[in-house]
Amino acid sequence: MPVAVVTRVNGPLVEVSDLRGVAMFDQVTVKGLPGEVVSLRGERATVQMYEYTGGLMPGLPVEATGIPLSAPLGPHLLGGVFDGLLRPLEQASMWLDPRSREGAETRSWRFTPLVAEGRAVEPGAPVGAVTMAGGLSYLVLASGGTVGSIRPAGEYPAEAPIATVGGHEMTMVRRWPIRRALPYRERLAEPVPLITGQRVLDLLLPVQRGGTTAVPGGFGTGKTVLLQQIAKWCDADVVVYVGCGERGNEMADVISELGQLGDPRTGGRLADRTVMIANTSNMPMMAREASIYTGVTVAEHFRDMGYDAVLITDSTSRWAEARREFASRSGALPAEEGYPADLASAIAAFYERAGRVTTLGGRTGSVTILGAVSPPGGDMTEPVTTHTQRFVRTLWSLDRDLAYARHYPAVSWEASFSRDDESLAQWHDRTGREGWAATRARISALLAEADHLSGIAELVGTAALHARERVVLLGGRLLREGLLQQSALSPTDAYCTPERTIALAGTVLAAIDDCLALVSGGVPADEIESRDFSAVLRAKESG
Amino acid sequence: MIELEYTDVAELRGPLIVVRGVGGVGWDEFASIHLPGGDVRHGLVLEVDGDLALVQVLEGTSGMTPGRIGVAFSGTPFRVPVGPGWLGRVCDGLGSPLDGGPPIFGSTTMPVSGLPLNPAWRVPPAEPILTGVSVIDALTTLVRGQKIAVFSSPGLPHLDLAAQIAAQAHASGGPFSVIFAAMGLTHADALGVRDALEARTAAAELVLLLNLADDPVIERILTPRIALTVAEHLAFHLGRHVLVVLADMTSYCEALREVSSVRGEIPARRAYPGYLYSDLASIYERCGKVRGLPGSVTLLPVLTMPAGDITHPVPDLTGYITEGQIVLSRDVPGYPPVDSLASISRLMRHGVGAGRTRREHVDLAAQLLAALTRARQARELAEFVGTDALSSLDRRYLDLARAFDERLVAQGREESHGLEETFDRAWQVLSTLPRTELTMLDAAAVDANYREAR
Numbered sequence: 001m002p003v004a005v006v007t008r009v010n011g012p013l014v015e016v017s018d019l020r021g022v023a024m025f026d027q028v029t030v031k032g033l034p035g036e037v038v039s040l041r042g043e044r045a046t047v048q049m050y051e052y053t054g055g056l057m058p059g060l061p062v063e064a065t066g067i068p069l070s071a072p073l074g075p076h077l078l079g080g081v082f083d084g085l086l087r088p089l090e091q092a093s094m095w096l097d098p099r100s101r102e103g104a105e106t107r108s109w110r111f112t113p114l115v116a117e118g119r120a121v122e123p124g125a126p127v128g129a130v131t132m133a134g135g136l137s138y139l140v141l142a143s144g145g146t147v148g149s150i151r152p153a154g155e156y157p158a159e160a161p162i163a164t165v166g167g168h169e170m171t172m173v174r175r176w177p178i179r180r181a182l183p184y185r186e187r188l189a190e191p192v193p194l195i196t197g198q199r200v201l202d203l204l205l206p207v208q209r210g211g212t213t214a215v216p217g218g219f220g221t222g223k224t225v226l227l228q229q230i231a232k233w234c235d236a237d238v239v240v241y242v243g244c245g246e247r248g249n250e251m252a253d254v255i256s257e258l259g260q261l262g263d264p265r266t267g268g269r270l271a272d273r274t275v276m277i278a279n280t281s282n283m284p285m286m287a288r289e290a291s292i293y294t295g296v297t298v299a300e301h302f303r304d305m306g307y308d309a310v311l312i313t314d315s316t317s318r319w320a321e322a323r324r325e326f327a328s329r330s331g332a333l334p335a336e337e338g339y340p341a342d343l344a345s346a347i348a349a350f351y352e353r354a355g356r357v358t359t360l361g362g363r364t365g366s367v368t369i370l371g372a373v374s375p376p377g378g379d380m381t382e383p384v385t386t387h388t389q390r391f392v393r394t395l396w397s398l399d400r401d402l403a404y405a406r407h408y409p410a411v412s413w414e415a416s417f418s419r420d421d422e423s424l425a426q427w428h429d430r431t432g433r434e435g436w437a438a439t440r441a442r443i444s445a446l447l448a449e450a451d452h453l454s455g456i457a458e459l460v461g462t463a464a465l466h467a468r469e470r471v472v473l474l475g476g477r478l479l480r481e482g483l484l485q486q487s488a489l490s491p492t493d494a495y496c497t498p499e500r501t502i503a504l505a506g507t508v509l510a511a512i513d514d515c516l517a518l519v520s521g522g523v524p525a526d527e528i529e530s531r532d533f534s535a536v537l538r539a540k541e542s543g
Numbered sequence: 544m545i546e547l548e549y550t551d552v553a554e555l556r557g558p559l560i561v562v563r564g565v566g567g568v569g570w571d572e573f574a575s576i577h578l579p580g581g582d583v584r585h586g587l588v589l590e591v592d593g594d595l596a597l598v599q600v601l602e603g604t605s606g607m608t609p610g611r612i613g614v615a616f617s618g619t620p621f622r623v624p625v626g627p628g629w630l631g632r633v634c635d636g637l638g639s640p641l642d643g644g645p646p647i648f649g650s651t652t653m654p655v656s657g658l659p660l661n662p663a664w665r666v667p668p669a670e671p672i673l674t675g676v677s678v679i680d681a682l683t684t685l686v687r688g689q690k691i692a693v694f695s696s697p698g699l700p701h702l703d704l705a706a707q708i709a710a711q712a713h714a715s716g717g718p719f720s721v722i723f724a725a726m727g728l729t730h731a732d733a734l735g736v737r738d739a740l741e742a743r744t745a746a747a748e749l750v751l752l753l754n755l756a757d758d759p760v761i762e763r764i765l766t767p768r769i770a771l772t773v774a775e776h777l778a779f780h781l782g783r784h785v786l787v788v789l790a791d792m793t794s795y796c797e798a799l800r801e802v803s804s805v806r807g808e809i810p811a812r813r814a815y816p817g818y819l820y821s822d823l824a825s826i827y828e829r830c831g832k833v834r835g836l837p838g839s840v841t842l843l844p845v846l847t848m849p850a851g852d853i854t855h856p857v858p859d860l861t862g863y864i865t866e867g868q869i870v871l872s873r874d875v876p877g878y879p880p881v882d883s884l885a886s887i888s889r890l891m892r893h894g895v896g897a898g899r900t901r902r903e904h905v906d907l908a909a910q911l912l913a914a915l916t917r918a919r920q921a922r923e924l925a926e927f928v929g930t931d932a933l934s935s936l937d938r939r940y941l942d943l944a945r946a947f948d949e950r951l952v953a954q955g956r957e958e959s960h961g962l963e964e965t966f967d968r969a970w971q972v973l974s975t976l977p978r979t980e981l982t983m984l985d986a987a988a989v990d991a992n993y994r995e996a997r
Contacts, residue, residue: 007592007593008590008591008592008593009569009570009590009591009592010570010589010590010592011570015592052571052656053570053571054569054570054571054572054620054654054656055569055570055571055572055619055620056569056570057567057568057569057570057591058591058592058593058594059566059567081662081663089661089662089663090663092661092663093661094660094661094664094833095658095659095660095661096658096659096660096661097658219859219862219863220862220887243662245820245821245824247828247864247866248660248662248665248828248831249665249667249668249688249689249690249830249831249866249890250866251662251665252662252665252666252667252831253667255662255663256666256667278662278663280659280662280824280828281820281821281824281825281827281828281864282659282660282821282824282825282828282829283659283662284659285818285821318820321817321818321820321821322821324811324817325817325818325821328808328809328817334809337811337812338809338810338811338817374863376812376854376856376859376860377812377854377855377856377859378854378859379854404884405916406913489892
């Protein structure tokens with residue numbers, strides 16, 4: 001039987017002849033380097049390689065593994081740093097040499113059985129728990145069947161057999177093909193907010209658990225700082241942070257900050273509830289393409305245990321560019337700006353992996369996806385940005401003018417949207433934060449009017465406006481500076497609870513109402529404008 | 544080892560040769576091409592397909608005739624010798640001496656494409672490099688291990704500034720070296736750079752790689768990679784703090800576009816190849832500091848924005864990868880024309896302060912930028928209503944803007960300001976304002992430094 005051999009090498013694209021019996025997206029190896037079958041024509045296959053292919057040449061044998069590209073999902077994930085294929089980076093060498101990338105997981109974990117031998121369990125039911133640093137309980141989920149045997153409580157290596165269920169041996173690790181969504185029982189319709197701790201988002205542009213958000217912004221608009229703030233402070237159980245083709249120093253910064261910061265909810269470190277996937281811009285391009293799928297698979301894995309997981313990908317533009325580069329090398333006909341024609345459907349399919357669901361095991365869990373978009377030249381009409389906007393439920397557009405004016409987070413309330421804003425405001429009202437919806441509506445209306453008036457004032461001057469309109473303009477400024485601006489560097493202001501957000505909103509609105517009352521009582525606008533509002537503007541800085 | 548030489552050239556096209564009948568040739572291998580008369584050129588394998596190899600010739604294909612050239616493959620990617628032997632040398636864009644000295648030898652060689660640095664081994668940059676240029680040291684401090692770009696419109700003295708930084712920069716704790724890689728510079732510009740850096744070359748603290756405007760375009764693709772390979776060795780094996788200046792990255796990107804176009808690749812924005820981001824990242828990401836090692840590589844790419852357009856793909860993609868930018872603008876009078884409000888060093892906050900520069904550094908920079916913003920608004924207002932109609936406070940802000948340009952920005956091309964002098968000048972500028980305006984600085988710092996003008 002002829003051996004499968006390489007016939008052509010062009011960067012990460014490798015063509016193979018005589019590759020029999022393989023399926024699309026099966027993993028293959030060439031000289032120990034991993035690759036994935038992306039097209040089959042007869043017995044000729046096109047493979048995308050996940051490592052630098054220098055030195056690969058026609059004639060080299062190719063081995064098929066018979067399984068799709070899969071990620072090992074286990075207790076080692078929390079607190080760890082991984083590359084785009086979920087290989088641990090902390091145990092890897094200083095220089096990432098493609099030929100020395102194996103590092104088997106050797107640590108042991110404290111396992112406690114949750115079912116007795118002889119019991120039948122449903123698919124997705126936990127057969128045991130692993131105690132984790134930071135207080136989160138890692139659940140080992142069964143694929144269903146009768147428990148034949150189970151180990152007693154004790155410390156076991158992650159890859160050691162701990163139970164036999166339905167005739168299959170189980171370990172604490174499961175492997176799952178990254179491009180296939182993990183199954184669940186049903187999607188839940190009721191929207192529940194994810195609290196980010198950022199006032200402008202929680203109040204005006206909220207995201208629901210299981211929702212999808214895109215964050216487009218040109219360079220220098222503070223995208224990374226905003227996403228890092230959310231990674232640190234949002235009220236999810238697990239945060240998966242994917243550095244997809246971004247800066248190495250930035251990843252080093254996130255890793256070191258999360259390692260130092262405490263988690264106010266568990267008493268552990270923030271890093272203990274975080275999985276970092278760092279496939280920086282100079283690491284192999286196709287592993288970067290895989291990294292967002294790896295990330296969402298990890299998030300789904302924790303969702304299945306009944307947790308609320310948040311996936312942050314910075315940025316999806318780099319993922320799209322990796323797909324474009326590969327499509328170009330494989331000779332695919334380009335659509336818009338050289339991107340392959342499946343760009344829109346690929347973006348949609350990725351975001352559709354988000355959701356709040358009843359898991360197979362009957363728990364409630366969610367995957368929320370926040371995807372950064374880096375529009376070339378800040379051009380919001382380019383394909384990745386425009387397609388993404390269509391499929392997400394929330395859009396947080398970052399604005400260069402706000403950033404230059406040092407208004408952070410530089411989220412433009414005009415160019416952004418949340419399709420769940422009304423229903424989430426109702427949720428706050430129902431669950432003990434009465435007046436949330438009314439406050440939100442009032443602030444949106446005031447901001448819209450102030451923005452409209454400031455456009456007019458730029459043409460005719462402030463003095464030409466009516467006194468009431470001048471007070472509305474002033475109110476817009478108080479809302480922006482006293483409520484919406486939030487310093488990521490201030491220890492008291494970096495995170496804001498919903499209670500504090502609504503209290504602060506009340507303080508600023510009360511000041512605006514006073515001014516409106518004064519102006520309707522005949523007090524000149526000049527006098528109101530020259531009052532000292534520093535107490536209102538500084539309220540957010542007091543603890 | 545006797546190298547097999549292939550002579551069956553199927554095609555010559557732009558800087559590319561297609562060689563037929565090859566065996567055992569791998570992707571990204573380095574090749575040497577022998578011409579009749581003994582001329583040797585160098586190439587890289589861009590693709591292997593069956594028995595065909597597509598080779599990119601670094602020095603170009605002019606004068607080549609099929610049937611009269613031989614191509615030999617080395618079996619490895621392109622490597623250069625590394626070591627301290629580079630310090631004090633002036634070479635061409637491929638690392639061959641231009642200073643009349645012997646070829647550069649090193650105890651070991653490294654592939655110029657390098658390997659990615661494991662992000663889990665990186666240490667966030669947190670120590671300054673002082674350039675002796677006041678406006679940069681005060682407001683956009685370079686941090687060891689970061690990458691920060693200089694963006695310039697055509698015709699502005701960005702090379703003078705780059706050369707001045709290369710000549711003056713220093714870091715405390717550990718020896719300091721500079722590698723200046725020129726890509727596509729004119730002879731006049733190159734001469735200026737060489738002169739400005741002569742003292743540093745003589746002190747064996749500098750490596751100069753010169754690929755000139757009339758040198759082969761394709762050679763430019765290797766110049767920055769050679770510079771960075773040498774830099775990584777000096778930093779991570781020999782413990783030096785290395786500053787790498789790459790000028791002009793726009794010329795580099797044009798070279799990349801040229802090869803891409805000849806290969807018939809599908810063009811992306813402005814006909815640059817779709818992998819421009821990845822390619823630039825493979826250069827810019829080679830900076831950093833590593834856990835447990837003393838040295839650092841700091842990167843200063845310099846580029847001209849075609850027609851001054853910051854959204855052009857080259858500055859745009861560079862901005863997405865670098866950690867800040869120093870923007871030169873025609874609107875700033877004098878030298879260096881740094882537009883402070885458009886410039887930022889993202890990692891500066893971690894790299895300055897007590898024990899590094901001065902305790903009040905972050906607040907001082909924030910106060911200066913806030914005051915400049917206010918001064919700019921006052922100036923715009925004055926254009927409508929006249930200076931006389933401004934409030935006395937607004938006029939003080941106009942005074943500040945003038946003092947800023949005269950006292951902090953303006954500096955001679957060979958003038959180096961120490962840290963004390965820079966801070967002294969910055970405080971003189973702030974002292975043009977009433978003391979009550981300095982709300983971002985703490986009272987102790989103001990007490991110690993504020994001296995109201997006149």
